[in-house]
Amino acid sequence: xxxxxKDKAFPSDGISKSLKSFxxxxxxxxxxxxxxxxxxxxxxxxxxxxxxxxxxCGIMLTxxxxxxxxxxxxIGQMNPLVGPRLNNTTLAWIAYAWGKPAKTETL
Amino acid sequence: xxDLFRSEEMVLCQLxxxxxxxxxxxxxxxxxxxxxxxxxxxxxNDFQRRYVSEVRRCSEMERKLRWVAxxxxxxxxxxxxxxxxxxxxxxxxxxxxxxxxxxxxxxxTRNARNLKSDYLSLLELKILIEKTQTFFQDQxxxxxxxxxxxxxxxxxxxxxxxxxxxxxxxxRVPSFEKMLWRISHxxxxxxxxxxxxPLKDPVTGHELQKTVFVVFFHGEQIKLRVxxxxxxxxxxxxxxxxxxxxxxxxxxxxxxxxxxxxxxQNMFSMDIVKKCLIAECWVxxxxxxxxxxxxxxxxxxxxxxxIPSILHYVPTxxxxxxxxxxxxxxxxxxxxxxxxxxASYREVNPALYTIITFPFLFAVxxxxxxxxxxxxLFASIVVLFEKKxxxxxTDNEIWNIFFGGRxxxxxxxxxxxxxxxxxxxxxxKSLNIFGSRWRNVxxxxxxxNNKMLELDPAEAYSQTPYPFGLDPVWEFxxxxxxxxxxxxxxxxxxxGVIHMAFGVTMSVVNFNFFRRTELIYLQYIPQxxxxxxxxxxxxxxxxxKWTMYSAISTDPAYGTSCAPSVLIIFINMMLLKETESKxxxxxxxxxxxxxLQKTFLVIAYICVPIMLFxxxxxxxxxxxxxxxxxxxxxxxxxxxxxxEHDGGMGEVLITxxxxxxxxxxxxxxxxxxxxxxxxxxxxHAQLSAVxxxxxxxxxxxxGSPVNSIALFVIFAIWAFFTLAILVLMEGLSAFLHTxxxxxxxxxxxxxxxxxxxxxxxxxxxxxxxxxxxxxxxTNGAPPE
Numbered sequence: 033x034x035x036x037x038k039d040k041a042f043p044s045d046g047i048s049k050s051l052k053s054f055x056x057x058x059x060x061x062x063x064x065x066x067x068x069x070x071x072x073x074x075x076x077x078x079x080x081x082x083x084x085x086x087x088x089c090g091i092m093l094t095x096x097x098x099x100x101x102x103x104x105x106x107i108g109q110m111n112p113l114v115g116p117r118l119n120n121t122t123l124a125w126i127a128y129a130w131g132k133p134a135k136t137e138t139l
Numbered sequence: 140x141x142d143l144f145r146s147e148e149m150v151l152c153q154l155x156x157x158x159x160x161x162x163x164x165x166x167x168x169x170x171x172x173x174x175x176x177x178x179x180x181x182x183x184n185d186f187q188r189r190y191v192s193e194v195r196r197c198s199e200m201e202r203k204l205r206w207v208a209x210x211x212x213x214x215x216x217x218x219x220x221x222x223x224x225x226x227x228x229x230x231x232x233x234x235x236x237x238x239x240x241x242x243x244x245x246x247x248t249r250n251a252r253n254l255k256s257d258y259l260s261l262l263e264l265k266i267l268i269e270k271t272q273t274f275f276q277d278q279x280x281x282x283x284x285x286x287x288x289x290x291x292x293x294x295x296x297x298x299x300x301x302x303x304x305x306x307x308x309x310x311r312v313p314s315f316e317k318m319l320w321r322i323s324h325x326x327x328x329x330x331x332x333x334x335x336x337p338l339k340d341p342v343t344g345h346e347l348q349k350t351v352f353v354v355f356f357h358g359e360q361i362k363l364r365v366x367x368x369x370x371x372x373x374x375x376x377x378x379x380x381x382x383x384x385x386x387x388x389x390x391x392x393x394x395x396x397x398x399x400x401x402x403x404q405n406m407f408s409m410d411i412v413k414k415c416l417i418a419e420c421w422v423x424x425x426x427x428x429x430x431x432x433x434x435x436x437x438x439x440x441x442x443x444x445x446i447p448s449i450l451h452y453v454p455t456x457x458x459x460x461x462x463x464x465x466x467x468x469x470x471x472x473x474x475x476x477x478x479x480x481x482a483s484y485r486e487v488n489p490a491l492y493t494i495i496t497f498p499f500l501f502a503v504x505x506x507x508x509x510x511x512x513x514x515x516l517f518a519s520i521v522v523l524f525e526k527k528x529x530x531x532x533t534d535n536e537i538w539n540i541f542f543g544g545r546x547x548x549x550x551x552x553x554x555x556x557x558x559x560x561x562x563x564x565x566x567x568k569s570l571n572i573f574g575s576r577w578r579n580v581x582x583x584x585x586x587x588n589n590k591m592l593e594l595d596p597a598e599a600y601s602q603t604p605y606p607f608g609l610d611p612v613w614e615f616x617x618x619x620x621x622x623x624x625x626x627x628x629x630x631x632x633x634x635g636v637i638h639m640a641f642g643v644t645m646s647v648v649n650f651n652f653f654r655r656t657e658l659i660y661l662q663y664i665p666q667x668x669x670x671x672x673x674x675x676x677x678x679x680x681x682x683x684k685w686t687m688y689s690a691i692s693t694d695p696a697y698g699t700s701c702a703p704s705v706l707i708i709f710i711n712m713m714l715l716k717e718t719e720s721k722x723x724x725x726x727x728x729x730x731x732x733x734x735l736q737k738t739f740l741v742i743a744y745i746c747v748p749i750m751l752f753x754x755x756x757x758x759x760x761x762x763x764x765x766x767x768x769x770x771x772x773x774x775x776x777x778x779x780x781x782x783e784h785d786g787g788m789g790e791v792l793i794t795x796x797x798x799x800x801x802x803x804x805x806x807x808x809x810x811x812x813x814x815x816x817x818x819x820x821x822x823h824a825q826l827s828a829v830x831x832x833x834x835x836x837x838x839x840x841x842g843s844p845v846n847s848i849a850l851f852v853i854f855a856i857w858a859f860f861t862l863a864i865l866v867l868m869e870g871l872s873a874f875l876h877t878x879x880x881x882x883x884x885x886x887x888x889x890x891x892x893x894x895x896x897x898x899x900x901x902x903x904x905x906x907x908x909x910x911x912x913x914x915x916x917t918n919g920a921p922p923e
Contacts, residue, residue, distance in 0.1 A: 059606045086143055086469065086491060093495035098557060101503070102607070104633055105561055107682060108626050109604035111689030113699040115594035116577060116616030120586040126612070127579035130571075 056110060060103060067099035142464050143473070143491040145652070146482055148424045149459035149897070153451040156434060164437030165900075171429050172901025174420040175460060200234055203241045210244060259338060263306040263349065264377045270332040270351040271304055300328075300355045301362055307374035309333060309348035315372045319354060322364045328355035419453070421897065423462055459484050462897035467525075469494065471547045479882045480892025487648045489886055496638065496885075497877055498547065502554035503634065504819035504873040507827060508565035510866050511555030518549035551874075561608040562820070566861070567827035569611035576601040577612040591617060596690035596699070620821070627817040629681045629705075635813025635884070636674045639806070642888035643667050649889060661753030665746035666888075670806050672739040673713075680705045683728060695723045703728065712736040750799040755791045801887075809884040815876050823869050830860055 074095065075088035118126070152174075156164055168174050307315055316329050330353045337346040352374070354365050369376055422430050431450055461482050465473045469490065475497065476482070476490045505511070521528065522545050533539065541548070563569040580599045581592055594600070604610070613619050643666050650658045688702040695701065701724035708728070711718055715737070720726035727733060838846070838853030886892075898904075 056603050082142060083466070083468075086494065089491055090495050093492060094499075097495065097499045100633070100637065101558065101561060101630075104630050105608055105626075106604055106606070107685050108629065109610060110685060112596045112600060112622075113688060113690060113702050114618065114622060115596045115599055116612050116622075117591055117593040117618040118612075118615055119617075120590055120592060122615045123579045123581060123592060124583075124586055126575075126577075130575060131578045 060106060063102060063106075064099065067095050067102075071095040071099075143469055143488055145485050145487050146461040146463050146894070148485065149421050149462060150424050150427060151419065151453040151455045151457070151459065152422055152427070152430065153419055153453050154430075154434065155451065156437065161437065163440040164434050167433035167436050168430070169900055169902045171426075171433060172899045172903060173426040173429050174422045175897055175899050177419045177421070196230075196234060200237050203237050207241065207244055210248065255339075259340070260375060260377075262338060263351075263375060266334050267304055267306060267351050267377050270334075271353050273332075300357055302353055302355045303362070303365055303369065303376060304351070304353045305369060305374045305376040306334075306349045306351055307369075307372055309350045311372050311374075312350050312352070315352075315368070315374070318368050318372070319365060322368060323356060323361050326357065326361060327365065329353075330355075420900075421459055423464075423897075458894070460897035461485075461894035463488060463490065468546050471544050472497065474543070475547075475878065475881070476886075477896070479886065480890070481894040481896050483891040483894045485652065486891055486894070487645050487652075487889070489645070489881070489890060492641075493881060494550070497881060498550035498554045500634070500638075500816065500880055501551045501873050501877045502558040503631075503816050504876060505551070505555045505823060505870065506558035506562040506564060506820055507567075507823065507865070508556050508559030508570075510566075510827075510861070510870075511552050511557075511559050513862070513866050514548055514552030514555060514870065516552075518545050518552055521545040522549055551870075562824070563609040563611055563614070564824060564827070567614075567824065567831045569609070569614040571611040573606050575610055575612045576603060576605050577610060593618070600690070602691065623821070623824075624817070627820060628814060629678075631813045631816035632674070632810060633678045633681065634816060635810050636670070636678055638813070638880075638885055639809060639888060640667065640670055640675070642885045643670060646889035657757055658754065661749065661757055665749040665753070666802060669743050669746045669750075669803065672743045674806060674810050676736075676739055677705065677709050680708060680728070687728065696725045701725070712740065715740070747799065747803060750802065751796060752792075755788065755795050758791060759788060805884075805887065809887075812884055813880065815880070819869075819873055819876060823865065823873075826869065827861075827865055830857060830865070834860065 071092055074091040078084050078087045078091070154164075312331060316331075319327055319329055332351045334349045334351060337348050339345070340347055356362060356365055366376075420430075427450075434450060461484055463473050463482075472493045473488075473490045476488070476493060482488055502511070521542060525542075525545065528542060559565060560570075577594055577599050578601070580594065581589075585592065609623075613622060616622070643663065646666075647659055647663050650656060650663065684702060684705055688697050688699070690699050692698045703718075703724075708718075710716075718726045834853060835857040838850035838857075840846070841849075
């Protein structure tokens with residue numbers, strides 16, 4: 033197995049396995065902070081008017097629901113237990129278009 | 140708090156108004172639309188009330204105006220807003236004018252009708268003459284008899300034959316002929332000619348096909364019988380000259396008379412003012428100043444009344460109406476909630492949260508960027524042109540529903556774009572924005588020998604997930620549904636538990652506001668503990684399974700083959716079943732799981748009797764304490780605090796038992812009900828995929844320029860089905876399911892809905908209700 037070559041096919045490559053856990057959780061931290069900022073600071077920025085409370089409530093609910101949706105989808109894909117079952121033609125195309133093609137004996 | 144958090148505080152006011160000032164003040168209040176008047180004479184018959192004659196006059200005027208409007212060929216122009224109100228003297232003048240115009244129009248219509256029937260008979264006569272010319276010419280030619288005719292009573296005599304000429308409806312001709320034949324024993328000669336152009340009946344306005352006929356007979360007896368038959372068949376008989384010259388003269392005369400006919404018409408329109416004379420009204424506290432202003436204005440306008448109008452607050456134990464002040468944006472959402480039931484007075488209003496949760500849950504079921512874009516585009520166009528579109532008043536219910544819900548549709552579309560990006564679904568195709576995390580690991584030989592291959596997550600997966608949403612590789616996967624099913628089901632349960640917990644927590648706000656803090660401990664705490672300890676624990680198990688078990692785990696107990704089913708764990712927890720451990724897999728997910736689960740179960744079970752008996756026991760103890768206090772102090776006050784009487788203890792227990800059973804069973808069934816979020820999103824994705832693969836793909840295959848024509852047609856078909864099935868039908872379906880989720884699963888946790896809507900005395904509301912039958916708003920907002 034040419035493990036070095038295989039690893040470099042992925043965008044997050046070059047980082048050793050010991051830092052993997054940091055890598056995998058970084059987007060969670062970043063996006064949680066982003067949504068938390070919207071959740072907390074957003075309502076404070078609303079202009080005074082008859083609908084101030086409604087807009088505040090709307091911002092908070094939007095931030096929370098968007099965050100929970102994103103974080104659930106992210107965590108659900110962190111450690112997949114099954115992989116996709118693809119046609120051989122699709123696999124060949126993936127090998128060609130997305131990353132380093134598989135080792136070939138012939139060709 | 141803000142406008143929509145709970146319904147507004149209402150004040151019961153008594154107005155003491157002078158009769159002269161009353162009129163002007165009521166007019167001002169009608170314009171403002173802030174007061175709901177109560178009927179102070181409910182026992183009085185409608186016909187015995189004081190101002191019944193005025194009301195009758197006004198209804199008469201209205202009736203006449205409606206009748207006049209019905210007689211007009213086009214609908215009348217919309218009424219102009221009158222700058223000032225009408226004094227009673229002006230109303231008299233108005234009434235006279237309406238009477239005059241009504242009698243004029245009636246006379247004109249009568250004349251018109253007479254003229255029309257004259258016109259019709261003249262027309263028929265003219266056609267009759269033309270047609271029978273041929274008959275008589277034939278007759279004269281054959282019989283060589285000179286045409287000297289004596290005419291008496293519409294009959295003529297031609298030689299030895301008498302004849303009757305007339306016009307009858309075409310569909311009656313066969314039976315007419317048969318009847319004539321029968322009564323005359325075959326001794327008549329019947330000739331008919333069909334009139335091609337249908338003639339207008341003056342009374343009904345319908346167009347009728349008529350036929351000219353001439354009946355030749357011999358003798359008086361047959362003449363009488365023929366006349367009777369003609370009357371029976373409603374045939375119009377005409378005097379018909381037999382000579383050619385006479386016929387021509389008659390024809391000329393008829394034509395001049397036809398040319399002389401004309402019809403006159405008139406039209407006008409106006410406002411009507413209704414009077415009300417009840418001096419008790421519900422007013423929102425914030426609008427009291429408007430009420431005061433209206434009374435003062437009435438005083439100024441009325442001539443020299445020394446007694447001022449008085450506004451008097453009445454403290455009352457009656458339940459006021461529920462009023463939510465909405466604007467054009469929030470009105471749609473408030474309507475969704477009010478359709479389920481008007482909120483009890485000052486109860487927390489779910490509409491505020493519905494503004495966001497409704498479109499969001501819709502979008503979870505609808506998630507597709509392309510369809511979301513279509514919805515957003517449609518809604519934005521309607522919103523941008525809403526002023527122009529609002530002016531067009533149509534009866535088209537479907538358009539009115541779409542127009543009324545334009546902001547809801549706009550929000551649904553925007554959220555659908557977001558969820559579509561997360562589901563990575565745009566018209567059933569996925570976007571590869573950040574680079575897929577899956578790679579091909581098989582070499583060419585393996586690919587050539589196997590049609591389908593499964594990628595192993597230990598090797599083909601980059602060990603970091605796709606940063607935003609679903610990985611694009613899953614769109615091509617044959618086991619796409621297997622992966623997504625498990626995933627979306629878990630997602631739905633997580634959303635459901637959060638939504639329901641939010642609903643239960645809303646009841647705390649109500650308990651706090653209505654000063655029933657004991658219920659927080661006796662009802663809220665057990666309810667939330669039951670829900671969270673069981674179902675939020677289920678969600679935690681889902682998150683744990685997602686994080687703890689992986690394909691590259693060094694410990695095989697946490698590898699793919701040992702990953703337990705969360706549902707089985709949950710069921711075993713509830714049934715207190717032990718799971719066997721099959722090495723190398725462990726029986727439990729984490730240490731102490733058994734003890735923790737048993738603790739949760741015990742606490743949840745303890746919550747049930749607290750829910751069942753807490754509130755009734757508390758009320759019993761409170762009643763006993765009050766009775767002791769009353770006996771101790773011996774005050775003569777009537778205790779009107781409690782809703783139930785002593786001896787209603789059984790009823791309280793039964794009610795509480797029903798609520799408890801409803802809640803406990805509800806936690807299970809409602810949690811499962813949220814699985815519709817998964818079901819509908821699956822259906823939507825599959826329909827979208829089918830449409831693409833079976834319809835549009837056909838047009839995209841083939842390389843020659845001729846295929847472009849096929850693509851043109853196929854795209855039209857695909858676009859039509861996308862709009863009709865995926866956007867409209869699926870949109871409607873998801874809308875309905877989201878509505879059900881809100882009404883049943885969310886609102887049943889805290890909503891009472893026993894209130895009645897605030898229906899203020901408002902001119903704009905009355906005028907709107909005249910045009911349409913069902914009022915679009917159930918809550919009376921002041922006109923904007």
